[in-house]
Amino acid sequence: MKDVVDVSSPRVLLYVDSLKIGGAERITLTLAQWLYQEGWTPVVLTRQPLARDFYPIPAGVERAVEPVDPDWLKRLHWFGFPWRVQRLRCWIRRERVAVAIGMTTLPAIKLLLATRPLAVPCVVSERNYPPAKRLAMPWRLLRRLTYPWADLHLVQTRSTGKWLANKVGAKHQLLLPNPVQWPLPRFAPAPDPESWLAAAGVVADDPLILAAGTKAYQKGFDRLMSTFALLAARLPRVQLVILGLASTTYHGMDQQANLRALLAQHGDFQARLHFPGRVGNMMDWYQRAGIYVLPSRYEGFPNVLLEAMAAGCACVASDCLTGPADLIENGRNGLLMPIEASSMDWAETLAELLDDTKRRRSLAKQALGVHERFAQQALRQSFCKALAGLQIADHQGIRNGKDG
Template identity: 30%
Template sequence: MKNQISPVIALEKPRIAIFVSFSGSGGVERMILNLTREFLNLGVRVDMIPVKQESFHLDLLPQEVNVIDLGASHNLSSLPGLVRYLKSERPDAILAAKDRANTTAVLARRLAGISTRLVLRMGTTVSAAMAGTHPIRERIWYLRMRMLYPSADAVVAVSRGVAHDLKKNAGLPPSLLRVIPNPVISPELVTMSEQAPDHPWFQESTVPVLLGVGRLTRQKDFTTLLRSFAFVRRNRPCRLIILGEGRDRGSLQSLARDLGIMEDVAMPGFVENPYAYMRRAALFVLSSLWEGSPNVLTEALALGTPVVSTDCPSGPKEILEHGRFGPLVPMGNPEAMAQAIVKTLDAPLEKSLLKTAVQAYTVKESSKKYLETLLVK
């Protein structure tokens, strides 16, 4: 191995299989890429097993990664191929990410009849994500987790809030859970942030630009962000950029028109380099109804950008230390969010202080903890 990771890691040139559904362009995909790159830096071989091959993320993987094609189109159809892979290749450990991939990985290891160490990653607060769904569907979801997840060797929760949720609602024993901060902060993040954003508003430094980033879905609640921005804009010049794409684009644009703020709201869609926007924004706003550990909030702080966040389950309260590093406001409350935005614009915290909030979220530190969980005697 190139580096000594931990006394508990005793395998020579270990091989880790990562089974994941690259189903979007969000935080999970970026975190898996960050982990993979750092695993390679630390002398670990990586087999990447995507549920399906149709993802631009595969093009971003280092050449040293061995990409396994299961010939599948969804999680269920990937099961036979994953079983065959495990029987023939027998990696030292498997890391599965996202709930459906977790389920498939547990079943595949059982069917393969091998003892390869299996670690599951949970990146969202399940109870909040299931809120509003049919009670029968919710019960089936938790029943599946109670039946299958304890078969794994460990379950990584990305925040203490996610771990508590898994204990309380899925009945997972504390001994199974490991809280590991996401691998967010890297030299590449800083380098990318230094590039010029492709938007004219950042050339006019006198008008502050607020920024939101995420999928345009109910979870991110950009409706509340738009309404709060309308309150702020009544009393001062400012602009809002929302980066991301999703099924709520049409309704959000209609709301912006109805609020009379369309000329000061931009929704350019998904951009490959949101960090250039984050670095230059006057303020980053997280308006989510639920998260696990919001990477975009961590990224903004790492770049020294002031933040305002909802106190949603889970993650923001931990990252911001109960409001020390940025205001926490009730979910779905535009007035409270607007007040916090104004106060933060008027008296932003020092960049150096904001950066100290997320020191535990470096790629190096997080990857080391993942390896300590994956590769044990």
């Protein structure tokens, strides 16, 4: 029999692969912080070790790590998955979890399997538009099997919610876009933009285009290289800074070196391409930028675009699925580029905007409206109310089909 949960401070599990730099990882900690503020006890559990953490853990949030697989389990590869699910199930029982939240697809699937026999409501939070990144066949089958079991799906956009409902039977949904975090958090490393750029040979009044992300292909940084080459040939002082890409390899690829090589194919502009790496003082970099660009192939709900708008940047983003069009009203508070736009189209748009100070200031001023549209208080209340409803339904034995 499951131990009685202390309902005065119910324990909520937030399960995510790691707390490395990234949007899903940041919103995991935001949700945990909200839960603590509302009187819950949040526990963030990851598969990756503490050494991978980039973000500081908020006060009141517990931190846990899954055990390292023994050698025999590692040798089983995919066939060891049932043992990993059972181990997670035992952990949930031992920790007396009242509600469990799976962040991103694979942790969500594993969590749904682990909680299926338990009296523990389970919530799924997709962080990208699902069809944009094709899963391997076993995971696609498991997603189709398990997602209808979820007591609630947190969806960032209506497009994602519609896809989940139609394709994987995710009927119980809460629309929960990412909130504006303000003031923006600040933590190490925090290199001063002016000092860092001066050391790289950048003059203080050189026009600067800023981009940020940890996954170069998703963010379209490869396509940005041809755009920047056209722009750099036209504007001899323009600089491009890309934040977030590590100097180490990502899935076997040196992303920085790959982008430099792509740029070299278009001309000798590498001295004007800069990679400060991962930084904890994004606000300082937004303030230095003339334009923020998001040339993504796909998104979920782009945190960094929301941040840039909140910081008062003039923003240009691809009209990809999903998220940018939920933030930008084209021509009023930013610019949306058609997903099929060419590098020349992008270069022309950026050149015109860099040349038009009045328009940049107007877009930046209107972008500040995201503070009201995506304010934390209303979103926090909606989220915590939904979780409280799941716990009440669990105690009353009327949860979504798990008792049938």
